Amino acid sequence: QVQLAESGGGLVQPGGSLRLSCAASGRAFTSYTMGWFRQAPGKEREFVAATKRSGITTRYAASVRGRFTISRDNAKNTVYLQMNGLKPDDTAVYYCALTEGSPIFSSMDVMSNYNYWGQGTQVTVSS
Numbered sequence: 001q002v003q004l005a006e007s008g009g010g011l012v013q014p015g016g017s018l019r020l021s022c023a024a025s026g027r028a029f030t031s032y033t034m035g036w037f038r039q040a041p042g043k044e045r046e047f048v049a050a051t052k053r054s055g056i057t058t059r060y061a062a063s064v065r066g067r068f069t070i071s072r073d074n075a076k077n078t079v080y081l082q083m084n085g086l087k088p089d090d091t092a093v094y095y096c097a098l099t100e101g102s103p104i105f106s107s108m109d110v111m112s113n114y115n116y117w118g119q120g121t122q123v124t125v126s127s
Contacts, residue, residue, distance in 0.1 A: 002026045002116040004096050009121030012086055016125070020081040022096030022118055033099045034072060034079040035114055038092035038123075047109035048094070049081060052102075059108045063089075086125045093120040 008020040022034070035050035049070040051058045058070050067085040072078065079096060097114035107113055 002098055004098060004116055004118035006094065006096050006118045006121040009094060009123045011124045011126065013127050014087060014125055016086050017082070017084045018086065018123060020083070020094055020096075020121060020123075022079045022081075024077045024079070024098060027098075030074040033101075033103060033108060034070075035097045035099070035108065036070060036079075036081045036094060037097060037111060037114075038090075038094045039120075040089075040092040043092075045095070045111060047111065050108040051079065052108075057105065059105060061109070083123070086123075088125050091123060091125050093122050095120045 003025045005023045008018060012018050030053055033050060033052050036048040037045050038048050039045040047061050048064055049060045049068055051070045051072055055072045069082040071080045096118045098116045099114045101113055103113045
């Protein structure tokens with residue numbers, strides 16, 4: 001069994017930055033693709049970013065590309081999401097997820113590929 005625990009959310013002004021962390025336990029973290037998703041009030045959960053096990057291959061949603069950066073520290077079993085230039089539209093609960101599969105690049109954004117999910121951390125962007 002895998003446990004994922006997000007942290008780092010909070011309230012930030014537009015244009016500000018936050019770094020989310022997701023600590024994984026229970027499995028060999030280095031073997032798996034990790035992703036971040038988010039869900040805004042009244043909306044469906046959507047893909048944000050994902051990284052393959054090496055940390056070299058990454059994929060981003062168009063809405064965050066150039067502002068957000070996903071990274072991982074396999075020694076610490078942790079994946080990060082650095083969020084810069086935050087906008088009110090980024091307000092959501094952010095979830096980290098792990099897939100036991102090895103999705104191809106074009107499928108890294110498919111929610112159903114992910115087997116394990118964290119509880120989420122709230123990010124609010126407001127002045």
